[in-house]
Amino acid sequence: MQSKADSGEATATWTLGDREWSSRLIVGTGGFRSMEQMERSLEASGAEIVTVALRRVDPLAQGSITDVIDRLGLFTLPNTAGCFTARDAVKTAKLAREAFGTEWVKLEVIGDDRTLLPDATELLMAAETLVADGFTVLPYTNDDPILARRLEEAGCAAVMPLGSPIGSGAGIRNPYNVRIIVEQSSVPVILDAGIGTASDAAMAMELGCDAVLLASAVSRAADPELMAGAMRSAVVAGYAARSAGRIPKRTHALASTPDEGLPEL
Amino acid sequence: MRIILNGEAKEVGDEASVADAVILSGAPDIERGVAVAVEGEVVPRGEWEGRALSEGEAIEVVHAVQGG
Numbered sequence: 001m002q003s004k005a006d007s008g009e010a011t012a013t014w015t016l017g018d019r020e021w022s023s024r025l026i027v028g029t030g031g032f033r034s035m036e037q038m039e040r041s042l043e044a045s046g047a048e049i050v051t052v053a054l055r056r057v058d059p060l061a062q063g064s065i066t067d068v069i070d071r072l073g074l075f076t077l078p079n080t081a082g083c084f085t086a087r088d089a090v091k092t093a094k095l096a097r098e099a100f101g102t103e104w105v106k107l108e109v110i111g112d113d114r115t116l117l118p119d120a121t122e123l124l125m126a127a128e129t130l131v132a133d134g135f136t137v138l139p140y141t142n143d144d145p146i147l148a149r150r151l152e153e154a155g156c157a158a159v160m161p162l163g164s165p166i167g168s169g170a171g172i173r174n175p176y177n178v179r180i181i182v183e184q185s186s187v188p189v190i191l192d193a194g195i196g197t198a199s200d201a202a203m204a205m206e207l208g209c210d211a212v213l214l215a216s217a218v219s220r221a222a223d224p225e226l227m228a229g230a231m232r233s234a235v236v237a238g239y240a241a242r243s244a245g246r247i248p249k250r251t252h253a254l255a256s257t258p259d260e261g262l263p264e265l
Numbered sequence: 266m267r268i269i270l271n272g273e274a275k276e277v278g279d280e281a282s283v284a285d286a287v288i289l290s291g292a293p294d295i296e297r298g299v300a301v302a303v304e305g306e307v308v309p310r311g312e313w314e315g316r317a318l319s320e321g322e323a324i325e326v327v328h329a330v331q332g333g
Contacts, residue, residue, distance in 0.1 A: 028333030030331045030333040038331065051333055052329040052330065052332055053329070053330050054300070054327045054329060054330070055327060055332075056271040056325065057290045057299070057327065057328050058330075059293065064293065064294060064298075066328075066329050079333065081333065091302065091305060094307045095302055095307055095327055098300040098301075098309060098310065099298050099299055099327065099328065100329070167333075193333075215332075
């Protein structure tokens, strides 16, 4: 029998920006050892949206990421990685709009190199500026419900709280905050950063997130292609479990076998 | 004249335009996925030919790379 999860009932499409998506997994393209490995992994992930960065042209670069993305028919989401100020992030977003012909941007404004944690005030300023300029802004943010609310009020198309620092693989360190963000948000919530393995991605979906964005967990895994498939399954399973309604946690046991009819021996 | 192209000093002709700088940058594919800023301001593709460069201007030519 085909399960509901497989039939698609539990993976209902979702809306981000003005578009419908089937996959709830967004994959960053950073960290792969080769273009070939990246292409195989992106395919295995089932992702429809992938992030890219903008950097100075390197005449010696091998292979074109744009070719890979076109070949797979994926949607390019440029990021503002490496920006420390609202000013730089806004300029980078405008360059990305020109390069890719998209008004979508994954907005990253970080506070320092060691933690790569978002700089809340610069992030909010950049978001306000870009929304006013017509961008579809997807902000990478702290797991702070108040900041998430401010970003939503600023007109962001989603909020993307971190689970833990970028590339740390430390999972979701404050699931309580993520749950509060999910409860209060009327835009999609995308768990972005910190995913280490499949159970982290499933947990994000069980907490009620609409999607998961990850990069290193796949690209730096020993077998990225295999991990990409694992993440794909994890997001589907987590969403299905959330939709199915889990049993409450109890302190004591609750037998599933009836006592009635127990023979006296 | 001298310009700063992607952080490096380069000599170009006095009539050089943004389009010339893009070619000089060595971008493997200039037809798509490339954007240019001169002195921090984006120059749309349609204006590359017409935008003349001036002595000492800083030009950034960027394209997509792998990134999270």
